[in-house]
Amino acid sequence: MTTEWTANNERELVEDRSLRRFLPQDERVIFALLLGVVFAALVLPPLFFLAKGALTVTADGVTRFSLERFTRILAERGIWTSALNSVLFALGSAVLAILIGGVNAWLVERTDTPFKPLAYLTTIISLGTPYVLYTSAWLLLLARSGPINSWYREVTGETGVLINVYGLGGMILIEGLLWSPLVFLLLGSTLRNFNPELEEAARMSGAGTFDTIRRITMRLSLPSILALAMLVFIRSIEAFEVPALVGLPGRVHVLTTDIYDLMHRTMPPDIGSASTLSLVLLGVVAVLLYYYGRMTRNAEKFATITGKSFRPNKLALGWMRYPAAAILVLNFLLLLVLPILILVWASLLPFYQTVRSSAFRLLTFENYARVFESDRYLYLLGNTFLIAIVTATVVMSLTAVAAWLTVRRVPGAKALDQLGTVPLVFPGIVLGVGVMQLFLQVPIGIYGTIWIIVWAFVINYLPYGTRYSFAGMLQVHRELEEAAAISGASPFTGFRRVVMPLLAPSLIAGWLFIFLLATRVLALPVLLSGPSSQTMAVAMFDLWSNGQGPELAALGLLWSLAMTTIALIFYFFARRSGVGMYGQA
Amino acid sequence: MSHGAARVFARAWLASLCLLAVAALSHPARAADAALIAAAKKEGQLTWYTTQIINQFARPAAEAFEKKYGIKVNYVRANSNEVALRVLNEGRARNMQADVFDGTTATASLKKEGLVAKWLPDNVSRLPKEYVDQEGYWVATNLYVLTPGYNTELVKKGSEPRTFQDLLDPKYKGKLVWNSTSSSSAAPGFVAVVLASMGEEKGTAYLRELAKQNVAGLAVAARQVLDQVIAGEYAIALNIFNNHAVISAAKGAPVDWIPMQPALGVLSVISVTKDAPHPNAGRLFLEFLISEEGQKIYRAADYLPVDPNVPPKDLSLRPDGEKFKVVFKTPEEIDREMPRWTQLYQSIFR
Numbered sequence A: 001m002t003t004e005w006t007a008n009n010e011r012e013l014v015e016d017r018s019l020r021r022f023l024p025q026d027e028r029v030i031f032a033l034l035l036g037v038v039f040a041a042l043v044l045p046p047l048f049f050l051a052k053g054a055l056t057v058t059a060d061g062v063t064r065f066s067l068e069r070f071t072r073i074l075a076e077r078g079i080w081t082s083a084l085n086s087v088l089f090a091l092g093s094a095v096l097a098i099l100i101g102g103v104n105a106w107l108v109e110r111t112d113t114p115f116k117p118l119a120y121l122t123t124i125i126s127l128g129t130p131y132v133l134y135t136s137a138w139l140l141l142l143a144r145s146g147p148i149n150s151w152y153r154e155v156t157g158e159t160g161v162l163i164n165v166y167g168l169g170g171m172i173l174i175e176g177l178l179w180s181p182l183v184f185l186l187l188g189s190t191l192r193n194f195n196p197e198l199e200e201a202a203r204m205s206g207a208g209t210f211d212t213i214r215r216i217t218m219r220l221s222l223p224s225i226l227a228l229a230m231l232v233f234i235r236s237i238e239a240f241e242v243p244a245l246v247g248l249p250g251r252v253h254v255l256t257t258d259i260y261d262l263m264h265r266t267m268p269p270d271i272g273s274a275s276t277l278s279l280v281l282l283g284v285v286a287v288l289l290y291y292y293g294r295m296t297r298n299a300e301k302f303a304t305i306t307g308k309s310f311r312p313n314k315l316a317l318g319w320m321r322y323p324a325a326a327i328l329v330l331n332f333l334l335l336l337v338l339p340i341l342i343l344v345w346a347s348l349l350p351f352y353q354t355v356r357s358s359a360f361r362l363l364t365f366e367n368y369a370r371v372f373e374s375d376r377y378l379y380l381l382g383n384t385f386l387i388a389i390v391t392a393t394v395v396m397s398l399t400a401v402a403a404w405l406t407v408r409r410v411p412g413a414k415a416l417d418q419l420g421t422v423p424l425v426f427p428g429i430v431l432g433v434g435v436m437q438l439f440l441q442v443p444i445g446i447y448g449t450i451w452i453i454v455w456a457f458v459i460n461y462l463p464y465g466t467r468y469s470f471a472g473m474l475q476v477h478r479e480l481e482e483a484a485a486i487s488g489a490s491p492f493t494g495f496r497r498v499v500m501p502l503l504a505p506s507l508i509a510g511w512l513f514i515f516l517l518a519t520r521v522l523a524l525p526v527l528l529s530g531p532s533s534q535t536m537a538v539a540m541f542d543l544w545s546n547g548q549g550p551e552l553a554a555l556g557l558l559w560s561l562a563m564t565t566i567a568l569i570f571y572f573f574a575r576r577s578g579v580g581m582y583g584q585a
Numbered sequence B: 001m002s003h004g005a006a007r008v009f010a011r012a013w014l015a016s017l018c019l020l021a022v023a024a025l026s027h028p029a030r031a032a033d034a035a036l037i038a039a040a041k042k043e044g045q046l047t048w049y050t051t052q053i054i055n056q057f058a059r060p061a062a063e064a065f066e067k068k069y070g071i072k073v074n075y076v077r078a079n080s081n082e083v084a085l086r087v088l089n090e091g092r093a094r095n096m097q098a099d100v101f102d103g104t105t106a107t108a109s110l111k112k113e114g115l116v117a118k119w120l121p122d123n124v125s126r127l128p129k130e131y132v133d134q135e136g137y138w139v140a141t142n143l144y145v146l147t148p149g150y151n152t153e154l155v156k157k158g159s160e161p162r163t164f165q166d167l168l169d170p171k172y173k174g175k176l177v178w179n180s181t182s183s184s185s186a187a188p189g190f191v192a193v194v195l196a197s198m199g200e201e202k203g204t205a206y207l208r209e210l211a212k213q214n215v216a217g218l219a220v221a222a223r224q225v226l227d228q229v230i231a232g233e234y235a236i237a238l239n240i241f242n243n244h245a246v247i248s249a250a251k252g253a254p255v256d257w258i259p260m261q262p263a264l265g266v267l268s269v270i271s272v273t274k275d276a277p278h279p280n281a282g283r284l285f286l287e288f289l290i291s292e293e294g295q296k297i298y299r300a301a302d303y304l305p306v307d308p309n310v311p312p313k314d315l316s317l318r319p320d321g322e323k324f325k326v327v328f329k330t331p332e333e334i335d336r337e338m339p340r341w342t343q344l345y346q347s348i349f350r
Helices: A002-015 A025-055 A068-074 A079-110 A116-127 A131-142 A147-156 A168-192 A197-204 A209-238 A241-250 A255-263 A271-295 A318-347 A357-362 A366-373 A376-407 A413-425 A428-441 A450-474 A478-486 A491-518 A523-528 A536-545 A549-582 B003-026 B028-043 B054-069 B080-092 B106-112 B122-126 B187-198 B200-211 B222-230 B242-250 B279-290 B292-300 B331-349
Strands: A056-059 A062-065 B045-050 B072-077 B100-103 B139-151 B176-179 B216-218 B236-241 B255-257 B263-272 B326-329
Touching: A025 A056, A025 A068, A025 A271, A025 A376, A025 A413, A025 A428, A025 A450, A025 A491, A068 A271, A079 A116, A079 A168, A079 A209, A079 A241, A079 A255, A079 A318, A116 A168, A116 A318, A116 A491, A116 A549, A131 A147, A131 A168, A131 A241, A131 A318, A131 A549, A168 A209, A168 A241, A168 A318, A168 A450, A168 A491, A197 A209, A209 A255, A209 A271, A209 A413, A209 A450, A241 A255, A241 B216, A255 A271, A271 A413, A271 A428, A318 A549, A366 A549, A376 A413, A376 A450, A376 A491, A376 A536, A413 A450, A428 A450, A428 A523, A428 B080, A450 A491, A450 A523, A478 A491, A491 A549, A523 A536, A523 B080, A536 A549, A536 B222, B028 B045, B028 B054, B028 B279, B045 B054, B045 B080, B045 B279, B054 B072, B054 B279, B054 B292, B080 B100, B080 B106, B100 B106, B100 B279, B106 B263, B106 B331, B122 B279, B139 B187, B139 B222, B139 B242, B139 B279, B139 B292, B176 B187, B176 B222, B187 B200, B187 B236, B187 B263, B187 B326, B187 B331, B200 B331, B216 B222, B222 B236, B222 B242, B222 B255, B236 B242, B242 B255, B263 B279, B263 B331, B279 B292, B326 B331
Parallel strands: B045 B072, B045 B100, B176 B216, B176 B236, B263 B326
Antiparallel strands: A056 A062, B100 B263, B139 B236, B139 B255, B139 B263
């Protein structure tokens, strides 16, 4: 790292000796150090509890080092089949999510396809919808007794099913769909801020449209695509609900369902087993990160926001506009209309019934009435909002500075990026227990308050913030700051006045994403909330575990409506600031 | 202690003695209560970690208690695992927040960790002895009876399987479902009841036959398994809480439960924590839930009370020991035997 930096520095010196005076490296180093301490304080305690849980056993009150858990996990029946399934599932989901999200992002940002607002609407609403609701919606649609299969039986007179969702294919389909809005959002911001000169150069040199996309556009988006693929891959390896509800009935076991079994064989749950698997996962992720780091080493190559003004050109598709529009409409139907329709249907029933004429007489607004009558939800709303706003703001502030320091190769800053990515491997329950133990032993009075949830959320979402900020930062060429430095600005003035505004779209997108995630994730608040810090997630979990699916659907839909309104407002602002900054139409 | 303070103390002590004496004279049996109530009121609040559903039971119970004693109940709802984790971590960190906690299996392991107080109110003496821990750490508040449940549109009422043997009928192949986790309300609980009623050898042979039916295993709660049956994904759930079927059927859902013999009985037990921050309020609350008044709240929520004088709303839900037999497993038995049941389930059905 140091040699690289020195080499870099030498080059700068050769390029322009006077620059050295304006870019005092040490000032930024202090910041990197401070930020390093903050990151370490956040990430290391849960990591410590993870390692402790995985590598020690306690017998008769004595705790000792042991690899017993590793051998026990490796000896589990069918663990290797499960591992293979996990990898296939994660790979499939990542590819599908990138494909759907990527194609949509490209069509929307770089072509003249009609119906673009549909894509934004789809993304924003789906980001505001709780996962548990989304997963059940698609499952309701595709299940054996779901509308698609029942109609197939009615039409053909068959007794079987048209689509068998229970299996690896169904798991990948649902998980891939679940993650595609995230891909759309992040790839979209990459593609929007694209310098078209390189594409124009390619076309002038005789490359066709397809070749230009393949050799220029795709290549320049590679860091974003890889970062996202990795994100979806890791999250899918850790996913539990989809494998439990969709995989297991088809006898497809994955690591998370196995570990869930293993953990719950004893009471209280065996956190050590979950920690062991997480540690293995940490190893895998470290390897992935290493290669990812190598691929994006020469980050400047990917910088597309430079000092020159530009206007990304939109490809005229000609007659291809119609099939392109069809893709957007299909995506809109699949990701938004169908799940929402089935949820509306579910929310109007006293108990769930598949879509059929005989169930229409049951329809009732009782579920909505119950949600509105309960004053508890209002109080939960306040708590949930406060937690989400603080979490998103803290995460994006920390990671924006970290990404800047990392991309500008400030010594030691690489560690920030790595630390910021570590929490990806914490399963919710391991992180929850780690944070819980920390604040039971460090009595600063936040146990049982909403602030312990904020703390856990900040750790949990650090990787997302890091990815958003990093991907945004990669696009900002250093020449802009250098211009500021030459005009006499300190590095921090440069960051504040030049980098931050350019980074704003990525930061706002990240903020929004984390805000929406923090309002709908179940596992952490359920474990960490105290009597006076209950959140909406706890209420949803209560409904979910009590079979009040229809009331959950009603609450969830109202919730999504509120979230979508907020998301739309923010998106509007983000777009507006984007218009101001890049002169885009 | 200063002279003034000593005098105040002495007076207060005398006063409380008098109060006790009066209480003892007027209601001999309620003597302990008066002292407990006074001490509890002084504490003013308590924290209850519960597995009970908030709007069905936790909130009505807390409100009734607050109304009666003016003591605030702070409840935190989570499932058994999370309740156990919280109590365990708080106890190990010597920073106990909970005063009272309930659940079906967590108590046994927390007892081993020394985190449960050895205390039971006097009013437990009227309960059947299998509902009270002989060592004095827990008392059951309500019963869960685990039976199969079925979708009445997919399996006609009257033709439903009545015995374990009926479940082996080839027409049910691929239509059976259960929860695949290590829980008494999951496959291992069903294994337990089969072993208990048929013995090891015959029971194992039966389970091998059942495995040929391709029973779908879901790693979700028993309640969600039943919901899938109601939605029509599967015809029969093998091991559900029978009151869940009744609650859903009352809303018009096409579901019923089967009194298959014997069924598995599980106790929902409640305890006061060791080193509870509000021990007296906690004790008073526990006593309240066990009292006839408290038991009626369970009844109102369609649960099965333990008090023999408070029958459940639907009488058939409760095993009578004659027509409807149940194998009861205590938290200790479940804690001890769960690994064996799970092992057997895994080796036969995976």
